[in-house]
Amino acid sequence: MENFLLKNIENPDSADIEEYLKIGGYKNIAKAFELEPKAIIEEVKKAGLRGRGGAGFPTAMKWSFAAADPKFPKYLLCNADEGEPGTFKDRPILEKNPHLLIEGMVISGYALGAEYGYIYLRGEYPHAKDVLNKAISQAYEKNYLGDNILGKSIKFHLAVHQGAGAYICGEETALIESLEGKRGQPRTRPPFPVNVGAWAMPTVVNNVETLCNIPYIISIGSEAYSQIGSKDCPGPKLYCVSGCVEKPGVYELPMGTSLKDIIFNHAGGIKGGKKLKAVIPGGISTPVLPESMIDCPMDFSSMPKHGSMLGSGAVIVMDESVCMVKVTYRALKFFEHESCGKCTPCREGTEWLRKSLGRIERGEGREGDIELLQEISENIMGKTFCPLGDGAAGVVLGMLKHFKGEFEEKIKAKGSRV
Amino acid sequence: MITITINGKEIKLEKPVTVLEAARANGIKIPALCAHEQLEKYGGCRLCLVEVEKMPRLQTSCTLTVADGMVIKTESENITKARRGVLEFLLINHPLDCPVCDKAGECELQDLVSKYGASAGRFKEEKRKTPESHEDRILARNMERCILCTRCVRMCKDVQGASALTIVERGGKSRMEPFSRESFNCEYCGNCHTVCPVGAILARPNIHNYRPWQIDREVETVCPYCGVGCSFILQVRDESIKRTIPKLGLGLNNGLLCSRGRWGYDFANNPERLKYPLIRKNGKLEQSSWDEALGLIVNKLQTIKNTQGGKAIAGIASPRCTNEDNYVFQKFLRTACQTNNIDSVSRLGFASAQRYFEDILGQGITANMIAGLKNSDVIIVLGGDPTAVNPILGLSVRAAARNGAKIVVIGNAKGLERFKTLKVTPPVFKEADVLEAVLSEIAKVKGPRGEKPAIDKRINELAGKYRTPEISGFNELKELLLSGKSVSIVLGTDIVQRTNGHKALFAVAGITYLLEARLYLLSERANEQGLIDMGCLPDALPGGRPLNINDFRKRFETSWGSSIPSDNGLTLMEIVDASRDKKIKALYVMGENPAFNIPNNPYVKEALSALEFLVVQDIFLTETAEIAHVVLPALSWSEKDGTYTNLERRIQRLRKAVNAPSGMEDWKIISEVSNRMGCKMQYRGTEEIIDEIADISPLYKGLTYDEITKGNCLWPYKGEPLRGVISEIPAAPEKSDDYKGDFYLVPEKLLFHSGTLSRRSSSLNRICPEPSLKIGEGHAQRLGLKDGDNVKIHASDGNLSIKISTDRYIKDNLVFISNNFEGRGVFSLLRYSLDPVTKAPGLEGCEIKIEKA
């Protein structure tokens, strides 16, 4: 399969609009404008595009809800708050292919009736901010953004909104709060953002990668698009592989490529020829899989059947030398740090888990600690305001499921194995 | 109609509410610590989890809206396990200090833990530590006990509108914090404390001095401070007030209070209260018996009446006393003393303005429900800051703004700065010109209405001569007013206190008339309306009946069994002047402090000192009492029964909560004097007084305490309002007033004080211990001054050294000092001359110079 999302990124000037135009960029706007907005939504629906942020919600359905809401103005927000540890899939687009994103947003805005867009960019990507700002001003100059795009009475304005270091803002309602200048805590749903979103107006929040798939669908048509990869969630997918592999990096592959294939064929296998121990397949919030379970298609519907989730497609590979207790502890330190504090189980539970794991990790584990970790996790799971807490509990439960022995050993040995 | 099933019980609902609300309305209890009836849904504590059929996860009932056919279970093994889990999480960092926590006994967390069982103490790690903070003037903050339900923050932001609280940091480090000790916008309402479910926010006056279960009694009564008349419960122990507790569903404040209402009650516990009668002997006030004191009063008043006539006697009534007190007082003066020289400090603003409006727009024009403000789409605020003068009414203005109403502020109203749509700053003391111009513009579009010819005629005259004022925002102001479909006008009394205040009042009346607006008159004292209704006016009998109409007077004479002088008496300022001129020989002051509360204190003191006989009955030895010949100890509001009538003309019950060790009800003292003077008053209690009022006042006809308790006593009651308006609008020759000062001093109405009572409250003094000169930040900078600097101000009538506080919202060159602090009130520096129409004092001598001390 030829790269679409990562097309031309080897070109050092790929972020420049002239380079983008050279490879046929922005042509899909004109093509899309020939269609009625509804027809575009229909195309996206037929293409079967599902949101690439992690939840896998059908994009066209989200759009149609917002489009059907009679309130104006509507807003299109691009979620570029790529904070899930292990995830760096959107980064090449943001830094090297910004015009693809802009093109995708212009078409999407037109389809759902949004005339204003914001790219919510994580604060940790300062370079991407400069690239995007430059790209946006170039697009304005060339009339791909503005009041009369391509001379038609179609309007779309775009700006970058920089986050400031809060993982939770990747959750769409927290992202909206943050865009509105507030503490980034998730909102009660319903009402959903598609009806009451940014500034109380209908709002669609789409991931960077999702929006970049739109020009592709317009370009090759829904029919051809739906043939790529897994049947019920087709299209190209960006997998980012890190950890103990020979060739870490972002790979654009058909959705549903097997985890094993990704690690061993594309990412060059385990670093230094060591033995694979475990894989976190979709970013740190997804349950770990032991080496024996990696022969599974990486897509939204298959992964739950194999005991984990696709998440953001961030594959973290761990070889035999990695201590799973330590990984769990580090993960929980992350969740504790990023818990927004709004709901009790997440705020208190992640802290309790981290403190207990830290104790075990330091060699101060006690009998009954494993049962305690299990119960705290169960008391969090399913009871939190947003999925952050579930993610934290899921990590511990997953680790205990597959690597309980390592925890027991550590509690007995009173010290780290590695 | 929505039908749902909770725990097998079918429930029908009119409108979609949350599952929690539906359950509670049907007597089904669900624990919830973050949810609160007055606050937006939050969904943070996770205790109210319930099972809903067809939903895989447990749902928070506080955020879930019912849908037809929903089947809900609020108790099950699974739910109990989840709730215990949540409680365990809440307790891991919560100190187990219930035995020393002042919240114990009324702590929602404690109650839930005792219901669901304490957790096994599996948390072996270190708890978070944050020391209890006593940095705040009135509240203590214990963030170890805080469960981060954020009720306080939501209350402060979304209901109170002060936004002084926030959660800082995130996750487990989250804690509630005031911005900083000195610069937050706290309004000290304590409403955060009311909604705190645990012992995280505590009232410092109550720390370690009793427990909730040690209260002797709880009495429902009305606040003694402003004209809103909030209801609350007084908690009493050992004949001393411990707390004021607002309650959801009780009174028009519905669970809220302001700083004065919440903390100001302790003036009644002040040890400086008067304990026995005093008589001046050899120039000094000395303790006497009641009999001696009353005997002296009767003797003096009789003598003066017999030798000089009733006109040589005057009385000043009190907007802090009850309707019953005031009714008896004016009856006593009119019958026993044969004088109509009766007025009150309400003349300074409220009474003057109301009389003016009623004369031209009809009685009851200001009787509008405070709750109605929320439904307005345009609210004009002028002449004062409602969030300071009548704070709970001010909250309705803020609520209206949140509902999308456009708030227009003319002049300064700091409490509305973040809520206003438009602020217009008229040239100093020229509000009338701006208002007349607005009125004329509105008339171009709307008028004449034809309903009240006198007003239409005057508007027409004005239209011929106005000029569009050169101020920014004028056109916007005009457009906003014309765009309103439901306009309210909130008028403070500052613009009444101008030498030509009546001009502005007419313009307001005209705008009210043309836009069919609701008019709200801010009222600084609890029973200003009541004392007017009771006839404590020189020209009107109870019910607002004009004294000089024979038929009305006759009715009262028959009922009271005494003649009433037929000539109108003197107004407040005229009484002062006549005292100085020795035309008035004896003055009877009930619950008022004219030597301090009337502008030009030195002059007033001098005038009152010239009296042959001055009687003061009060609860403290006030500035006026200090120069009196006889001082009688009265009772505080908490120690007596009666009624107050609030600014929306709602009559409310005051109930005795505390047995006072000394002193006597005002009405009882007056009755005693009256009896001794031969005019029989034999009331056995206040109920007999209200019966008499109900019998004789056309307005309060048929009123009983039962009716009042039921809350049915709203204008126009069952009575007969006075019909008709005057046919000619009173006018006075134009006064040319050219102001050339650097700065203009005007009185400030403080949120934390209201004068004589509040300055005896140790809590309010803790919140606001000293006066300051409020000045615009820009002006201060130009003078090289910064916040907290000391300055000396030079006015034509004196100098004053004072600290400044800068205010970035004040743009004009007005500077403000309140009249709340002994010897350092603004009224010690300002003079007045009477507005010829309203007889309110127009303040003069406002031009001042400021220099760095």
Place this chain on the structure above:
Amino acid sequence: MLSETVLKEIEEIKAKYPSARSALLPALYVAQREFGWQSEKAMQAVAQALNLPEAEVRGTATFYSMYKHKPMGRHLIQLCTNVSCMILGAERLVDFLKNRYGLTQNGTTADGRFSLVIMECIGGCDMAPAMLLNTDFYGDLTEEKIGEILGGYK
């Protein structure tokens, strides 16, 4: 107080949004640039510029980890230690910075040259361990390499 130029910059930011409140995050970045950190004065200045309650500005400013609540060194090292970086040796780098420069989490060198913030994932996992130095990105770090890089920041 903010200068006229900075206030103008904030006004321009405000114009990008339908509500002034939305300009808070960018305005806090501006204030941090001007004041070096989110001092009480900085937050007050932002509150005034946007007509927001100071408490809310503080609530927002303390929520996000990239707003600094104490003065920082001239150069800010933001080193990732999350799982991908950790398993490839980020902890050794933490030790190195401590031993060589005396830097600990949120600490500053005595000469005010560097401050260290230990980060959650900065999206540089393909070049783990990675860091941001001010706004420059560096990956595939070793003790030796990090020492060299720091040498270039005076």
